[in-house]
Amino acid sequence: MAQFILSSAPPEKDGETITFELFENERPRQGFILRRNGELLAFLNECPHWSVDLDLGDEDFYDQKIDRIYCKNHGALFVLPDGECETGPCLGRKLIRFEVQANQDDLRILLPPPYSTSATSRDKNGAR
Ligand code: FES
Secondary structure (H helix, E strand, O other), rough: EEEEEEOOOOOOOOOOOEEEEEOOEEEEEEEEEEEEOEEEEEEEEEOOOOOOOOOOOOOOOOEEOEEEEEEOOOOOOOEOOOEEEOOOOOOOOEEEEEEEEOOOOEEEEEOOOOOEEEOOOOOOOOOO
């Protein structure tokens, strides 16, 4: 499992998010970190319905009034902290969640395969 160290302060206030860049094999992707009830939660910016960005690019993922992450494409709502879709076309499916820890000067995000901090290539047998 890759450990991604992000030299960035965590979101300070409840409801705030920051984004980070990562790779899924060779494909550039985006993740986001949300502060909720003092806890940090990290997810891949991808809706399980169509595998597209949740936010349509504006980095707005969370509705604090209803305490849900939402998808701007078709309105799916995701319950926290697990990111399970409770209403919408991906009912019962989950956002991809990453472990995140805040240290004094950085954030550490654990990225399970196939996610990493740099593009990787695989041979035809899947080895790196
Ligand atoms: S793409 Fe997210 S609900 Fe359809």
